[in-house]
Amino acid sequence: MNKNNIDSMKKAIITTLLVLIAIPGLAQNKIGILAGTMWRNEQTGDWDIGFTEKYAIYDCRFWEYGNLKRMNDKFEVTLVNPDKTLKVAVGKQKDGKRQMTIGGGKKQVYSLITSETLPDYPTKDWSTFKDNGYREGDTVTFVGWLKDLPQEVLDKKRLFEIDLYSIYTKEGVEFKGDIDDEGRFIVKVPVENSQEIYADWRRSHLHTVLEPGETYFYLFDYKNKKRLFMGHNARLQNELLAHDFIRAYEQSDEHSMTDEQIKAYNDQWMNMYQRNVTMLDSLLNENPTLSRKYADYQRMSNVSTMAQELLQSRLFAISKKLPQTTLDFIEDNLWSNIVKPYTVSREIGWFLYYYLLMAQEKNPQMQQNMTFDANTLLQMSERGLFKASAEELATIKKWQNMMEQYKKASPDEAQKIEEQNKELIEELNILMQRPEVEDIVNDYFDMIDLKAKLIDSVYQDPVLRDIAKGQLLCSRFVERRLPLNQTCMDVLSEIQLPTIRNAIMTRNDKLLALQQAEVEDIASLHPSSDVEGLTDGEAILRKILEPYKGRIVYLDIWGTWCGPCKEKLSESDYVKQQLKEFDIVYLYLANRSPEESWKNVIKQYKLTGDNCVHYNLPTAQQRAVEEFLHVDAFPTYKLIDKQGNIHDLHWLHTDDMDSFKETLYRISSMQE
Numbered sequence: 275m276n277k278n279n280i281d282s283m284k285k286a287i288i289t290t291l292l293v294l295i296a297i298p299g300l301a302q303n304k305i306g307i308l309a310g311t312m313w314r315n316e317q318t319g320d321w322d323i324g325f326t327e328k329y330a331i332y333d334c335r336f337w338e339y340g341n342l343k344r345m346n347d348k349f350e351v352t353l354v355n356p357d358k359t360l361k362v363a364v365g366k367q368k369d370g371k372r373q374m375t376i377g378g379g380k381k382q383v384y385s386l387i388t389s390e391t392l393p394d395y396p397t398k399d400w401s402t403f404k405d406n407g408y409r410e411g412d413t414v415t416f417v418g419w420l421k422d423l424p425q426e427v428l429d430k431k432r433l434f435e436i437d438l439y440s441i442y443t444k445e446g447v448e449f450k451g452d453i454d455d456e457g458r459f460i461v462k463v464p465v466e467n468s469q470e471i472y473a474d475w476r477r478s479h480l481h482t483v484l485e486p487g488e489t490y491f492y493l494f495d496y497k498n499k500k501r502l503f504m505g506h507n508a509r510l511q512n513e514l515l516a517h518d519f520i521r522a523y524e525q526s527d528e529h530s531m532t533d534e535q536i537k538a539y540n541d542q543w544m545n546m547y548q549r550n551v552t553m554l555d556s557l558l559n560e561n562p563t564l565s566r567k568y569a570d571y572q573r574m575s576n577v578s579t580m581a582q583e584l585l586q587s588r589l590f591a592i593s594k595k596l597p598q599t600t601l602d603f604i605e606d607n608l609w610s611n612i613v614k615p616y617t618v619s620r621e622i623g624w625f626l627y628y629y630l631l632m633a634q635e636k637n638p639q640m641q642q643n644m645t646f647d648a649n650t651l652l653q654m655s656e657r658g659l660f661k662a663s664a665e666e667l668a669t670i671k672k673w674q675n676m677m678e679q680y681k682k683a684s685p686d687e688a689q690k691i692e693e694q695n696k697e698l699i700e701e702l703n704i705l706m707q708r709p710e711v712e713d714i715v716n717d718y719f720d721m722i723d724l725k726a727k728l729i730d731s732v733y734q735d736p737v738l739r740d741i742a743k744g745q746l747l748c749s750r751f752v753e754r755r756l757p758l759n760q761t762c763m764d765v766l767s768e769i770q771l772p773t774i775r776n777a778i779m780t781r782n783d784k785l786l787a788l789q790q791a792e793v794e795d796i797a798s799l800h801p802s803s804d805v806e807g808l809t810d811g812e813a814i815l816r817k818i819l820e821p822y823k824g825r826i827v828y829l830d831i832w833g834t835w836c837g838p839c840k841e842k843l844s845e846s847d848y849v850k851q852q853l854k855e856f857d858i859v860y861l862y863l864a865n866r867s868p869e870e871s872w873k874n875v876i877k878q879y880k881l882t883g884d885n886c887v888h889y890n891l892p893t894a895q896q897r898a899v900e901e902f903l904h905v906d907a908f909p910t911y912k913l914i915d916k917q918g919n920i921h922d923l924h925w926l927h928t929d930d931m932d933s934f935k936e937t938l939y940r941i942s943s944m945q946e
Contacts, residue, residue: 305339308349308364312493312502313374313384319395321387321502321512323362323376324493326421328456332360332376334417334491334504336458390499391516395509399565403468404485405615408737410773412486413464420457420478422497427477434459437472439620442744442774444627445752445837466773467615470571482511483571483618510567517564519557519572521579522546536591540584540600547580547607574613578621581608585628601632616741623745630725630742633732640724648674651715660710669701696894703893712868720750726765736770744774748781753835755874757785788874798882799873802891811902814895818887819914822859826941827914831905833865834875838925839909843879845928852931856938863899864890865908915941 305325312324312331324331330339330353340352340359347366352359363381365373370386387393406412416436420428433450440447451461463471465486473480478494478501490511491504503511523546531539554572558564581604588596609629616622634640648670655662655670662670676695680688692699705711729742743765750762758766758778769775793799800818808814819827832839850860862881864872872890876882891899903912903920911923921941927934 305342305349305351306344307347310498312387312500313372314387314392316371316383316385316396319392319397320508321392321504322382322384323374324502324504330362331419331491331493331504332362334415334489336419387500387502391501392503392512394516394561394563395513395565396563398563399509399567401566403483403567403570403613403615403618404487406467406486408467408615408740408771408773410776411464412467413462414484414486415489416451416461416463416473416484416492417489418459418492418494420453420459420474421493421495423457423477424496427496428453428457431477434461434474436461436463437475438463438465438469439623441466441617441623441626441741442777443748443752444623444745445748465617467617469617470575470620472620482514483567509565510571513564513568514571517557517561517568519554521550521572521576522553523579530592531590533591533593533595533597536587536593537597537599539587539590540597540603543580543584543587544600544603544607547576550576550580570613571618573611574619574622577608577611577613578619578625581625582621582628584608585625585632588632595635596632604629604632616738626738626742627745627749630729630732630745633728634725637728640721640728647677654714659714660708662705666705669698669705672698673702700892700894707869707892720761722746722750722761722765726768740769740771740774743769744771744778747778751781751785752837752840754868755785755788755834755871755878757789758782785874788877789870791877793873793877793882794880795882795884795886798886799876799888799890802889802895804889805891805895808895809898811898811900814891815899815902816918818861818889819918822861822887823918824916825857825859826916826938827859827861828853829861829863829912829914831863831865831900831903831908831910831912833908834867834871836865836908840875840879842909842925842928843875843881846879846881849928849931853935853938856942858885858938860886862886862888863896864888865896865900866893913937913941 305327308325309327310325312321314320315322322332330337330351332353335355337353337355337360340354341350342352343350349362349364351362351364353362354360360377362377363375367386370388372384372386373381374384375381416434418434420434432453434453436449438447438449439445449461449463451459453459463484465484468483468485470483471481473482473492474494480492480494482503484490485507488507489505490508492511493500493502493504495501501515503515505511524542551573554569554576558569584596584600584604588594608625612622613619616626651670652667652674654660655667672695676691676698680691683691706715725746726743729739729746733739733742747758747762747766750756750758766775766778769778805814805817808817830843832843834840846860860881862876867875867890869890872888876888881888900910903910907925909925911925911927913921913923915921921937923934923937927937
């Protein structure tokens with residue numbers, strides 16, 4: 275073939291390729307230089323449209339490419355999805371900008387997004403957060419793409435998780451969406467109001483605010499290190515990505531602080547608050563178009579975090595009291611700066627909880643009722659609230675005499691009194707653990723009616739009253755795992771917001787059903803008589819472990835009153851599935867747990883079976899076991915190997931199951 279023939283063939287091939295560019299159906303291979311570009315509307319500042327090799331992204335949706343015409347640097351492309359087609363005209367690029375006409379809209383100027391996050395918006399936005407009045411049924415649609423993630427990262431967890439923290443229950447709730455092979459997902463999220471969330475925390479570390487009724491598209495482009503939000507109201511979300519304001523935060527691990535130490539600790543937190551205010555003001559001055567929502571969110575986060583830490587710090591104080599300067603600071607600088615709606619910061623629920631707790635501690639009537647002594651128990655018996663035998667009445671009166679001596683004693687003398695009255699204290703514990711006595715004592719300390727009246731006097735805002743009363747009743751569910759009694763139902767009737775009232779009734783109905791259900795595999799619940807007469811903690815534990823010699827025992831020391839304990843118990847099925855290759859006995863020892871509550875938790879989390887063993891020992895025996903094991907926090911976990919050796923476990927050990935399995939393999943191999 276001569277040179278002229280070769281040149282003619284090359285020209286024919288080039289001509290054919292140019293023609294093919296304009297043929298419908300080949301667009302997915304011909305988007306060319308638009309592939310991998312994201313475009314920002316110059317007028318609004320929003321991310322409006324993006325083009326990738328395979329999809330266009332517009333209006334929070336994925337679009338396939340249909341017909342495409344390319345004329346030099348101009349494009350006409352049809353976008354297709356199952357229920358709609360859309361024509362997009364893209365003008366030639368000049369200085370990083372293109373004019374585009376999308377659908378039937380007018381021609382707009384778009385700039386190429388070259389930064390990792392969206393640049394600052396061109397004008398200030400003074401709009402406030404959407405407030406839906408805490409109505410039921412509002413949702414957010416959260417669409418997204420974890421683009422070009424390494425396969426091993428994508429495959430590690432094929433779920434996109436969004437974590438909400440309910441202001442009513444003070445508990446986290448997760449909503450999940452499946453991630454497809456390309457990293458795409460959709461999650462429908464019910465929201466209480468405009469609400470802070472954490473999402474995909476171990477991969478893309480996202481925290482932002484969702485507003486009811488909105489649809490958002492989140493792009494996490496791993497290869498190009500881009501993080502962008504699309505949506506009709508996605509400005510705040512982009513600003514939070516671009517300006518991740520890091521507040522000063524430094525928590526102490528110290529406990530048992532003197533008045534001087536707690537004051538110094540509080541002063542440190544108050545100084546951090548002021549530093550955060552100054553840093554935020556500086557950031558807002560440097561970026562004058564940042565929205566009011568951004569400023570309000572950061573202020574609310576600062577207020578609620580600092581308030582929670584300051585109010586909670588009283589638990590570290592020996593006196594259990596906060597300095598007056600701290601209380602004044604909370605009122606003047608924090609409480610007065612709360613932003614509505616209250617759900618904008620996830621920590622606000624704890625602020626409200628501790629704020630009410632502070633009011634309770636200042637209320638004389640509440641403090642009077644906090645005292646429970648022998649006289650109170652005798653009065654309850656006289657009122658017929660429970661039947662006490664002659665021997666039990668004698669025990670109560672002996673306790674009364676003992677406490678009179680105890681109040682006047684020095685620390686050394688008080689210890690001797692305890693030693694001399696060990697049998698009396700054990701008899702009293704047995705009496706107090708009788709179900710009907712436990713119920714009336716717990717109801718006495720609940721003081722639900724008094725707390726509800728205090729809420730009415732503390733909060734002027736009816737919404738805050740409803741939220742606080744909702745928290746009050748939900749706390750009772752968490753602590754006792756029992757349905758509401760009549761006093762609680764009376765408080766429930768005072769709540770005006772249907773969403774709170776209905777959420778509580780739903781929980782109550784579940785607990786009623788749970789209480790009426792039988793315990794599956796009742797043999798998993800062992801009687802205390804197995805260790806009757808034993809007082810030494812090691813002896814009690816070894817007696818319990820006797821039937822399981824030669825097997826690994828996974829010991830969980832928990833309590834029905836302990837939130838973190840129950841949170842971990844809710845993961846038990848997953849943990850057991852992960853560890854099914856090992857021959858493990860799961861031993862649960864309950865601390866200070868009323869009988870009905872204990873059984874309800876076991877039923878709720880399905881903690882029975884051939885390899886599950888439960889004990890709810892008398893207080894003195896449980897305390898002895900805990901002292902032997904050096905238990906100082908709940909939950910506490912231990913591994914007991916086949917030879918009976920006891921191994922410590924961090925309470926979050928199951929967060930890394932691979933590491934935990936390695937521990938089990940090591941312990942198993944040591945016994946071979």
